Amino acid sequence: xMRFLRKAAVIARRDxxxxxxxxxxxxxxxxxxxxxxxxxxxxxxxxxxxxxxxxSRTIVVIxxxxxxxxxxxxxxxxxxxxxxxxxxxxIEIRTPGRDPGAQARALIENESIExxxxxxxxxxxxxxxxxxxxxxxxxxxxxxxxxTVEAERAASFxxxxxVPERETIQRSAATISGRQAxxxxxxxxxxxxTLLLAGQTVSVLAEEKGNKVIEILAAAxxxxxxxxxxxxxxxGVALLFVxxxxxxIAFGLSLMPDTGAALAALDPAIGFGPFLALAIVYFGMxxxxxxxxxxxxxxxxxxxxxxxxxxxxxxxxxxAMFGFASAAAAAPGSALATAAxxxxxxxxxxxxxxxxxxxxxxPHAAAIAWQILWVxxxxxxxxxxxxxxxxxxxxxFFRSIGKYLRCGRGxxxx
Amino acid sequence: MQPAPALSANGLVKYFxxxxxxxxxxxxxxxGSIYGILGPNGAGKTTTLRMLLGIxxxxxxxxxLLGTARPRSVGDRVGYLPEERGLYPGMKxxxxxxxxxxLRGLDWKTGRERxxxxxxxxxxxxxxxxxxxKLSKGMAQFVQLLGSIVHRPDLIVLDEPFSxxxxxxxxxxxxxxxxxxxxxxxxxxxxxIMGHAERLCxxxxxxxxxxxxxxxxxxEARATLPMQAHYEPREDGGALAxxxxxxAVRDNGGYxxxxxxxxxxxxxxxxxxxxxxxxGLSLERPSLHDVFVALVGEETVERMEADxxxxxxx
Ligand SMILES: Nc1ncnc2c1ncn2[C@@H]1O[C@H](COP(=O)(O)OP(=O)(O)OP(=O)(O)O)[C@@H](O)[C@H]1O
Ligand SMILES: [Mg+2]
Numbered sequence: 001x002m003r004f005l006r007k008a009a010v011i012a013r014r015d016x017x018x019x020x021x022x023x024x025x026x027x028x029x030x031x032x033x034x035x036x037x038x039x040x041x042x043x044x045x046x047x048x049x050x051x052x053x054x055x056s057r058t059i060v061v062i063x064x065x066x067x068x069x070x071x072x073x074x075x076x077x078x079x080x081x082x083x084x085x086x087x088x089x090x091i092e093i094r095t096p097g098r099d100p101g102a103q104a105r106a107l108i109e110n111e112s113i114e115x116x117x118x119x120x121x122x123x124x125x126x127x128x129x130x131x132x133x134x135x136x137x138x139x140x141x142x143x144x145x146x147x148t149v150e151a152e153r154a155a156s157f158x159x160x161x162x163v164p165e166r167e168t169i170q171r172s173a174a175t176i177s178g179r180q181a182x183x184x185x186x187x188x189x190x191x192x193x194t195l196l197l198a199g200q201t202v203s204v205l206a207e208e209k210g211n212k213v214i215e216i217l218a219a220a221x222x223x224x225x226x227x228x229x230x231x232x233x234x235x236g237v238a239l240l241f242v243x244x245x246x247x248x249i250a251f252g253l254s255l256m257p258d259t260g261a262a263l264a265a266l267d268p269a270i271g272f273g274p275f276l277a278l279a280i281v282y283f284g285m286x287x288x289x290x291x292x293x294x295x296x297x298x299x300x301x302x303x304x305x306x307x308x309x310x311x312x313x314x315x316x317x318x319x320a321m322f323g324f325a326s327a328a329a330a331a332p333g334s335a336l337a338t339a340a341x342x343x344x345x346x347x348x349x350x351x352x353x354x355x356x357x358x359x360x361x362x363p364h365a366a367a368i369a370w371q372i373l374w375v376x377x378x379x380x381x382x383x384x385x386x387x388x389x390x391x392x393x394x395x396x397f398f399r400s401i402g403k404y405l406r407c408g409r410g411x412x413x414x
Numbered sequence: 415m416q417p418a419p420a421l422s423a424n425g426l427v428k429y430f431x432x433x434x435x436x437x438x439x440x441x442x443x444x445x446g447s448i449y450g451i452l453g454p455n456g457a458g459k460t461t462t463l464r465m466l467l468g469i470x471x472x473x474x475x476x477x478x479l480l481g482t483a484r485p486r487s488v489g490d491r492v493g494y495l496p497e498e499r500g501l502y503p504g505m506k507x508x509x510x511x512x513x514x515x516x517l518r519g520l521d522w523k524t525g526r527e528r529x530x531x532x533x534x535x536x537x538x539x540x541x542x543x544x545x546x547x548k549l550s551k552g553m554a555q556f557v558q559l560l561g562s563i564v565h566r567p568d569l570i571v572l573d574e575p576f577s578x579x580x581x582x583x584x585x586x587x588x589x590x591x592x593x594x595x596x597x598x599x600x601x602x603x604x605x606x607i608m609g610h611a612e613r614l615c616x617x618x619x620x621x622x623x624x625x626x627x628x629x630x631x632x633x634e635a636r637a638t639l640p641m642q643a644h645y646e647p648r649e650d651g652g653a654l655a656x657x658x659x660x661x662a663v664r665d666n667g668g669y670x671x672x673x674x675x676x677x678x679x680x681x682x683x684x685x686x687x688x689x690x691x692x693x694g695l696s697l698e699r700p701s702l703h704d705v706f707v708a709l710v711g712e713e714t715v716e717r718m719e720a721d722x723x724x725x726x727x728x
Contacts, residue, residue, distance in 0.1 A: 003519065010516040018504060212500025216558075219469050219494045220517035222486060387470070 004228075007221045011229025015204070016236045025237075032245060057089040059137045060107055062100050062120035067148075068093045071119075074148040078140075088140040089116065096120065104129045108169060117141050119164065123149055126164035138166060194283065194349075197238040198290040199314060202298035203307050204230050205386075223383035227299075231291050231379070238287055278355045278364055285371040286348035290318065292375050293345065296382025300389055321346040329353030341367065344374035418481055420445045420569050420600035421466060427474035428461050435461050437624040438475070443602055443617070448595050450611040450618035451604040452706075454714050458624040459604040460497050463573055466602075467494055480569055490519040493567035497574050497604075499555050503547035507533060507557045510546055514561030525564055532560045536586060552579050559587065563594060570594055572603040576610055588614060608702045622710040632702065639700040639708055641673040648691025657684055668694060 019025055061071055075091050082088065097103045104118035108131050116134025119141045121127040126145055130138035142164050149162070208214035217226045294314055301307045328340035328350045340350035341363070351367045421443040428436040436458040443449040453459050465472045468485030479485040479492070501510045511532070512525030533542045536556055546554050555578050563570055572591075576584050591601050591614060605611055611618050612632055620628040620635075628635060646668035647654055655662070655669075659681070662671035674681060678697070685692065706715045 007517060007519070010513070014502070014505075014513060018502065208500075211503060212496070212498040213502060214500075215469070215496040215498060216494075216500065216514060216562075217517065219467055219492075219496065220489055220514070 004222075004225055008225050008229035008232065011217070011221070011226055012233035012236065015230055015233025019234070019237045020240065029241060029244060057114045057116050057134075057137070058092055059089050059134070059141060060092045060094055060104075060115050060118045061141070062094045062096050062103060062118060063122060064096065067123060070148050070152065071144060074144055074151070078144060078147065089137055096122075101127065101129075105169065108134075119145060121164075124162060126162055128164045128166045130166070130168050132168060135168070138168075142166070194286045194290055194318070197234075197241065198287050198294060198318075199311065200237075201231060201234050201291040202294040202301075202310055202314060203304075204234060204295055205299040206301070206304060206307055209302075218387075223386055224379055227292070227295060227379045227383050227386075231288060231295055234291065235284065235287055239284075242283070274361070275355050279352055281368060282348040282352040285368060285375070288375045289345055289348065289371060289378065290321070292378035292382060293317070296378060296385060299382060299386045317345075321349060325349030325353065332358065342370075344371060347371055347374075417445045419443055419478075420447075421477070421479050421602065423462075423466060423475065423477040425475035426462060426465055426472045426477060428458075428465060428470070429473050435624055436465065436472075439619075439621065439624075439626045440629070441466070441619055441626070442629075443600055445600055446595065446598060447616040448591060448601045448614050449603075450615035451602070451621060452606060452608065452611050452618055453604070453621035454606060454710070454717050457621045459621055460573055462621065463571055463602070463604060467492065467571060490565065491568040493518070493562040493565065493570045495559050495562045495572045495575055499551075499558055499578075501546045501554060501558055501561075503545065505546055506543050507538065507546065507549065508542045510557055511561040511564050514558075515564040518565040518567070520565040528564050529560065532564065533557070536560060536590075552583055555579065556583060556586075559590070563590075563599075566597070566599075568599055570599050570601045572601070574605060575603050576605055576607055584610070608706070612702050620706065620709055622714055627709045628705070635702065635705045636700050639672070639705055640675075642698045642700055642704070643671055643673050643678065644694070644696045644698065645669050645671075645685075645692070646694035647685070648693045649689060651690065653688070654690050657681075657688060657690070673697065 061068060063071060072091070072093065079087055094103070094107075100120040104120045104127070107115045107118050108129060115131075117128060117130035117137035117140075119126065119128050128138050128141050128145075130141075145164050205214070208217060221229075294310075297310060297314070298307055301310060324340045324343070324346040326349075328334070328337035328346070331337055332354065337350065337354070340346045341354060347367055348371060351364060355364065419442050421441065423439065423441045426436055426439045426441075427434065439458070439462055441449075441451075441462070451459050451462065461470075464470045465475075466477055466479065466485065468479070476483065477485065480488045482488055485492075502513075505513065508526055508529035511529035512520075512522050515525035515528070516522055530539075530542055533539050538553060538556060541549055541553060541557075546557065549557065559572070559575060562572075570591075575587055575591075579587060588610065591603070595601055615632055617629070617631050618635070619626055628638070644665065645658075658669055659671045659674055662669045682692065682695075703715065
């Protein structure tokens with residue numbers, strides 16, 4: 001085992017250094033900058049997308065019918081002042097119960113609807129309760145209230161205007177939408193990174209086949225070690241990439257105000273720290289699983305042309321796994337979710353999403369063991385196919401497929 | 415007691431599709447010897463070596479390497495120079511040697527140190543820090559050769575090590591092979607250049623068409639053919655050819671033929687009696703070339719030598 005790891009490390013080291021110390025790697029590392037540049041150019045669009053998240057939010061007014069009607073009318077008037085994309089969340093009217101304060105608190109803490117601010121207490125004792133991310137909505141409610149009451153006082157000549165008392169409350173639990181958003185964000189980021197990075201492994205053996213080093217490697221160490229080493233060499237490159245941009249993003253976030261509050265709203269079910277750790281582990285597992293498949297398939301290719309042809313089915317495979325896992329994330333606990341968590345190649349994505357909504361830790365340990373098993377199985381199969389096909393211990397993989405197809409067609413036409 | 419052979423193989427068979435590329439080849443390489451595998455292009459030399467090393471598995475037959483039937487398990491004690499040369503073009507020469515050593519379990523530091531010494535000895539000291547892509551083909555090949563022996567293996571397998579080298583480097587390579595043998599290593603190499611085999615090998619095997627045609631020492635190989643006589647008559651007459659053995663051919667103003675089974679005496683007596691006389695007579699041991707011709711046919715040998723001529727002049 002030690003020997004295996006040492007030799008895998010020799011190969012991984014070579015691949016890592018050969019990849020990182022090239023001008024092309026700098027291009028690769030900085031590629032996201034191009035994306036950022038375009039995002040800045042399209043900044044307005046981006047903001048619109050960000051704001052559209054508000055559509056799921058609501059603000060609530062707890063008031064008796066007459067006041068409610070006035071507020072509603074004033075809301076219609078004021079709302080007309082805002083352009084559509086930046087309009088405040090829609091207002092819902094509720095009739096007051098026995099304890100409007102408690103009622104308001106319950107509304108904000110409700111997990112299933114995202115209510116960010118509540119106005120209650122009527123004309124004489126107005127209060128605004130709002131969630132940390134609902135400050136703007138609270139401002140809007142305040143202005144709405146003052147305008148409404150002022151208009152009325154002006155009509156009836158006299159009296160002071162009560163200013164609403166504002167209070168912010170921390171949500172004790174994350175909202176469902178927050179959690180699902182965490183799940184989807186994690187899934188999306190994982191998918192994107194894996195898609196970008198694991199696809200590289202498809203051509204990794206092409207180099208050795210081109211410059212004939214493959215026979216040195218194959219003679220000196222078992223092919224499984226070669227595959228494993230190459231996979232980890234590229235994984236190192238991927239990790240470098242991810243930590244570079246992860247570091248930049250973390251630094252950027254720490255400079256922004258309100259990060260804490262925003263993160264609290266997204267609090268995943270198993271806790272933020274474990275979730276982050278799991279996301280990293282699952283990123284690794286997803287990379288290794290898909291990378292092993294692509295490496296094995298790419299190893300069968302005999303030319304760059306074949307490798308290029310392979311990139312399409314590979315992208316489809318990744319999309320399929322993503323679709324599968326995101327369908328699972330949308331329906332936590334369903335049979336579909338279980339299937340996606342069990343199927344090895346969607347498992348890392350599905351399990352990462354599960355971490356957002358399910359507090360149990362043990363399924364993750366089981367899933368990681370399961371995924372490691374599949375990384376090994378994939379590498380073993382890939383190495384065996386490679387030995388048979390490329391080192392010509394037997395007929396080539398694609399050729400046998402071709403032969404099979406031809407024979408199949410031949411027998412049909414006969 | 416006879417030491418265990420470094421390498422032995424019985425009845426190796428390898429099919430590529432329906433074609434039998436290697437057909438029941440037996441090989442036995444004694445420890446500490448230099449062993450050559452000779453054969454024309456496509457004879458199955460490379461395939462045989464790959465099977466012996468466990469890079470590919472034989473379809474039939476059995477092989478044993480350094481005392482084990484699982485050649486891969488003793489990989490760290492084996493050095494191999496493949497026929498298709500290849501190194502990472504971006505690596506520096508000494509790194510490439512250390513890398514190949516590391517693949518065989520040698521630590522990097524020792525590998526680099528030995529690389530410096532070996533490159534110096536091979537006259538490549540100035541290129542130690544050059545990238546492989548900056549070296550000439552022959553230099554790169556030499557670097558690869560050094561890389562395949564840097565871990566001081568017990569068994570060294572070289573596939574066509576001489577091809578692509580100029581005569582100076584061929585000489586250097588011969589010295590290295592002899593030095594490795596003196597260190598205690600067993601060397602197995604394939605070639606189609608007879609000169610090297612003749613000079614270096616303790617034993618050799620001749621393979622053609624996937625079959626082993628001969629196995630034994632160079633002297634034994636020669637002994638499979640009778641001595642060759644070259645006879646110059648004093649009086650060349652019309653009846654002379656009839657008196658000589660059937661295989662006699664005109665050569666250099668005389669005749670060349672194999673020494674007859676019973677010896678030369680009877681024939682010489684006859685020639686003297688008939689008045690043809692003896693202007694010149696020499697008896698020669700058959701060359702490896704002749705042995706080859708007898709074993710694998712004129713045409714094959716000519717092809718092989720054409721190949722090696724092309725190599726030499728290349
Ligand atoms: N990978 C392969 N796929 C199919 N056939 C092969 C393969 N490798 C070798 N062969 C066939 O096997 C036979 C023996 O090939 P091999 O390479 O062992 O010959 P060789 O003696 O090394 O020849 P050379 O002197 O040209 O190197 C040849 O006829 C060749 O066509
Ligand atoms: Mg060959």
